[in-house]
Amino acid sequence: MRRNRGWYDSDHMKRSESTLPFVLAELLPPQLHALCAPVSFGKGKRLFEIGKKPAFMFFVDHGEVTLERLGLNGASVILQRTRHGFVGEASLHSARYHCDAMAVADSTLARIPIRELRSAMEQDSVFALRWVAMLNREVKRLRMQCERLNMNSVRHRLIHLIETEGVQGSYPLGSGLKSAAKELGVTHEALYRCVSSMEKNGELLRDNGKLHLLKNPTA
Amino acid sequence: MRRNRGWYDSDHMKRSESTLPFVLAELLPPQLHALCAPVSFGKGKRLFEIGKKPAFMFFVDHGEVTLERLGLNGASVILQRTRHGFVGEASLHSARYHCDAMAVADSTLARIPIRELRSAMEQDSVFALRWVAMLNREVKRLRMQCERLNMNSVRHRLIHLIETEGVQGSYPLGSGLKSAAKELGVTHEALYRCVSSMEKNGELLRDNGKLHLLKNPTA
């Protein structure tokens, strides 16, 4: 089953040229769709370079991209790490890229032209508001993640994750506990142990790729 | 030289009525300034309530506000915690508040009417773009904070903080190390110990309320 291919797409319409990620197809006005090229970067390749004039921003579909900058003593400082979502949004408003973007795993992305995106936003206020809505969701998600990362036990982080990102106390594990561990900022070993101990306690149930948080009668 | 007071504001215009926080005055179009009331909430007071129709969003100037929601077993889940910045931005696009907002310390805020903000954004695309720019900065800042919170030693977090939020390796401590410890998500004891050990190592210098990261020749 191939999930949502976007508004303008459906099985009876062929769209040979580009397979825009769903979120993006839903967000961007149609005249921009054709201008967004699907691109791939091998591990270690650079998407853009600090100091250069911004021409594109990117949307990571699969893979992993980091934004980094050189620190004071030459070591690179990682500003962010994205496995799915926008990269280089800040370049929308600046004359230069302020950091390097690099694929740290083989990645497939959509490449979005900044100039056209910007002018679309200036002329189409409905689109601009939709963009603001998307940013608000992102901000909300990130704030919840910060709140979660401030917790200093795996158990509390996991519960918070399921409560906030899950639906009705049920959270789907994308590709195993290992990736969930990364999202929680803990080692996979710690997460395995935490899950199994919570299962023993009857707090949690693991069921075909989903984590179910059980109501605790002693709450 | 006091930098940009905002496009619509200048020294010859007096603004007796309200002292909008700088960021806000710079961001909002002038016709909205008068509509933003400065408000105070004592510790424990609610700014808004889940389920109600959104009328206002807020900008925290001083104090601390949390957004929370009831979890599955009745305990409240904290979604975010803001000591300075916007609260309830999400309500810009939703028919109901999705969480409760509460002042957890005596707080002073600006109260911004959502309807007027929204229509300003629809009609003034320059303002909308400025709002997008503000959100982009927020997203960037939050992503850096997540990156930082993923580090599992106080030392690395502190270095990252100074490198990313500081200027030229120098980071101003707002009100003591204690508040910095909160931002880093560690106890103040741990931060004190970390700072003093880094000072002994010659990595760090503490100077009238600022932390200076020293270039390490052995990098």
Add this chain to the structure above:
DNA sequence: CGTACTTTTGAATCGCATCAAATCTGGTGG
């Protein structure tokens, strides 16, 4: 001078990271 708060140091404890290794899994090719 006393009160409240921050800063600082100390000691004990606990949870997670780390390193290691065994088991299980799906997929590939002989």
Add this chain to the structure above:
DNA sequence: CCACCAGATTTGATGCGATTCAAAAGTACG
């Protein structure tokens, strides 16, 4: 179909670093 491999999963042992609790010293303010 089976042998084999790469990756995910799971369990174990150890050590370190942060939390926690405690207390002393410094500092601002009325």
